[in-house]
Structure formats: structure tokens, C-alpha cells
Amino acid sequence: MENVTSVPSRTQPETRFQRWRDTWSRHRLAYRMIAPTVVAMLLVHLVPTIEALYMSMLDLNQYTLGQFLRAPFIGLANYRFLLLTPDNPIVHGLGQATRNTLIYSVAVNTTTLGLGMVAALLLNRRFWWRGLARTLILMPWVVPTYAVGLLWGMMWLRERGAINVILVDWLHLLDQRPFWLIGPNTLWAIIIPTAWRQLPFATIMLLSALQTVPEDLYDAAVVDGASSWQRFRYVTLPWIKPVVAIMLLWGMIFTFFGYNIVVMMFGNGGGYPGEWGDLLMPALERQSFRYWLFGLGAAASTLMMIGMMFFVFVWYRTFQSSLTQE
């Protein structure tokens, strides 16, 4: 204590510990308020992520599972296996799942944004049943995603499913009953229900964004003789672009990590969704936990995270200007 208060030590730089203590006491309340959250995030996010990165370099399989983090260290062999042996059945399966996840993500998000925009524009008018219409359009949102998978799994059934009954028996649009849950059609079978479940959220977000567009911008555009399409293109769209950007980000995260709908739709919740229905999350869960390939699973999940980070980087570069304008 005497040292601290004595004259020469004041001119000397403080020790790191003193600086820390000083910062802590000046912001004590803030640090105390975030402390439980920081601890929770360290224990359930940071530590396991670091463990997983290390696990991805271990030969951790059903024989070495008991050793957990003391399993044999094999460097980048898991990554080499994933990237360089595309003919291996496991790697081939993960490759198909990656392809499906990409198609699925792009298709679901373009559909929800497009249809959501149409619905939002239709709702953004003055009419007496507007509140009712909005509530009704929100309804798919209350169905839990696992129930969505279950419900649509029944609707896609070839013989008695509602889709084929309507398309073939009632409307006679198709001569033959298509298989929806086998073959390339499975992609539709997972894209459409997901888009259906996501549509309410997209609609409500776009609607609230549309309502922030200032009226006088439209008035000015009308004075300039802009058509309704031009007003949409040059007034509405630029104004709501930041919201669309954020929705695209969350939507892509949601579909990239999609699991419930696919798992509940195929094979009664336990089976393999097929080469056109498998997504990365179900595939990784199956490979890791059914065959106890923890090291390989960790390596594949790490690659998936890197892919996600790359997407966010591209996303940020694309929308940077409209996000920072606010």
C-alpha cells in the first residue's frame, strides 16, 4: 500500500493487476451484470468449441470414446479424409447433404422473401379485415417445426397424402401419383414446408419495415410521375434493404442449421432422409452419434462453421453500405 501511494511509483506505469483492479472498480456494476452471462457462454459456448476444434484432430471413434480428449492425436487426418476421399461412403453422403443444404437454403429464403414481400404489400393497404388477415397469415408460425415435419410428412404420402389427393384425384393436374418422399422430389418435400413455416415471419418483418417508409417519399415520387413499379423499385426497396439483409442472414442461419423438419418427415423420425432429403445437421448427427465418429464429426462441423463464417463475410461485404447507412 505504501508503495502505491509513494511519489515515485505514481510516475511509473501501474502493474497490470492494478490496471485491471482499477477498471473493475470503475465499471463494477456493468461487469457484475454481465458476469453470469459470460460464465454461461464460456462454459457452454467457448470451452466446448475449443474442445471440438481439438477433437477434430483426434482419432475419436467408438473404440477410443472412453478416452475422450486423450484419444490418439492424428493432426489433420480427419480433414484430409473429408476433403480428399470423396468416394468414401460417409464423405460422399456428407457431400450430398452439403449440396442439398445449399439448394434448400437458397430456395427457402428466396421463396419466403419473395412471397413474404407479396403478402406484406397486400397487407399494407387499408381494408377492414386487415387485422384478421394478418393473424391468419401468421398461423403456420405457431406450429412447432417438429410438428411441421410430421404434418407434411403425412401430406406428402403417395397414396393417401393430401397433396396427391388434391393434385391427382381432385384437380387432375397430374396423371400419375408422384413419389414425394423418394428421389429428387424430396428436395421439394422439405423446401415447401420450411418456406410455409417461415413465410409468416418474413411477412410480418417486411410489413413492419414497409410501415416505416415515409409517406412523403411516395408523394414526391408521384409528383415526379413514377409508376407504381418504379415507386416500389426506387423508393420502397432501398428503404427496406437493411431489413431484407438482416432477414436473409437469419434465414440462412435457420436453414443452414435446419434439423427438425427433415428429421421428423422421413423414416418416422429415425430413418435416413435419402440422398435428396438429407441436410448437414441431420447427417452429422447421424454419423457422429449412430456410429460414434466423434473426431470426424467434429472436423466436419468445423468445416461447416468455416462455411458459415465465409457466408457471413460475403453477406457483410454485400450489404455493408446499406447496413451502416442507418
Place this chain on the structure above:
Amino acid sequence: MSPTYYRIRRRVLDRLADLLLIAIILLVLFPIFWMIVNSLRTNQDILTATTLLPQKLQFHNYRDLWAQVDFGRYFRNSLIVCGVTTIVVSLLATLSGYALARFRFPGADVFGLAVLGTQLIPGILFLLPLYGNFILIKKRLGVPLVGTNFGAIVLYTAFFLPLSLWILRSFFATIPRELEEAALIDGATPFAAFWRIALPLARPGIVATAIYVFLSAWDELLFAWVLNVKTIPVGIRLFVGQYTNRFDLMSAAAVVSTIPVLVIFFLLQRQMISGLTAGAIK
């Protein structure tokens, strides 16, 4: 052209827009209608019916569901897990969301960035080591985390914290600071200013966040499945694997899992919407 031409054209377009909206609504509602109707049919009726409405409405699917799969236990577990998680997360997220919105402190930017960064980690990435850790903890310390509600609550709390505090941060940011500053001048401690002034004002935001957490936890299948926690999604998945062709019971199960969400939706529609839009926009 005459003004009447434009007026008529406008009205026609408006009616066409109404029709389009009605078509969209009908398409969107159909699967839900189908789910409810099938839950009121017998399995035989589902497999042979060619009509929209069942020949005879009957409700015993719900009774059978309850009797055959001990659905009550799954339901109770889901309520406990989601309820406790919601309370803990709301409390912690309120504290840290407030700190992030109001105080400039060293590390705030890193913390904020880390909070968003957690959303980019695929769940499976930390599920693998967590599973190992949980088994180790059970072996060494005897705390059962696999297959218990407690384990699920611990995990879900940590999972839903980041986005929840982000939603609450944006709510606190919209509350004007002047009120708290006035309280500080009157001699209140900073914590009292938060507790007595900011907290009551942020109540709609806290309710919205709590709804978000409850519904996310209600919808969680992957972790509950792997860690063998007997919540509703796990119960339904197990059930579906067992009774492969009982479409009547499956429909009833889907309806039952939807009902709590539906109740929350009709009671708290506005808060639910504001929470989700706030969380996603800012």
C-alpha cells in the same frame, strides 16, 4: 383519361389484391386445417377418405394418445424445462442486456461481438464435446446431466442467452436515459436506477424476450434427443417410430404440441411479434 377511369381501375385492382390475399391465406391455412381434421378422424377414415370433412367427428384420438404414450409426462417435462429456462434466461439477459445498452466498459465490444458470434456455431459442433463433458461430470462428480431436465435447463439457458440479451439490449436502448439520470442526481445508486426505473419501462421487452425463449425451447429437438431428455419433441419422435401407420394419433400429437404455442400467440400476439422483429432487426 378521365378521373373516373382511374377510380374504377383502382377499385378493380384493389379487389384483385383482396382475392390474391384470400388465396394466399387459404393456401397457408390448409395444412393446419388438415392437421386438425385428421386428428378428429379414425385411422380407417384417413386411409380411405376422399372428402375434406370427416364423416363423423370423434375425439378419442386425444384420449388414446394420452393413454398410450404417457404424453402427460412429456408434456410436464417440456413445461418444466421451458418454464425454468425462460425465467433464468429472462433474468440474466435483462441484466446483461441493460449493461450492454447503458454502460461503456472495456470489453463491451468484444462481448457484443461474441454474443453474435455464438449464432454462427453449428449446434452439432459443441454437442459432441458437451456430450463427452456431461458423461465425465457424471462419472467424476456424480451430477446427472444426461437424460435429466436439469441438464436440458443448463444447456438451453446458455443457448438462448445470447440472442435474448441482444433483443433486450435493443429494448433498453429505446428507453430514454434522462429518467435514470434524474434518479441518479436525486441520489439513487446506479443499480436502483436500473431496478426502479429502467426495468418497469422495459417490461414489454422482457415479456417479448420470455416468449421468444419459451417458444425456442419448446421447439428444440436435436439436443433433447441426443441427451435423452424426455420433452415433447423427443416423445413425439419416439412415438412416431413406434406407431408407424397411426396417422390419427400422429395428427393428434401434432395438434397437442401446437396448442400451448397457439394459446401464447392469442394472449400475447403483440409482444410476440415485437420481440421477434426487434431481435431480428437490431
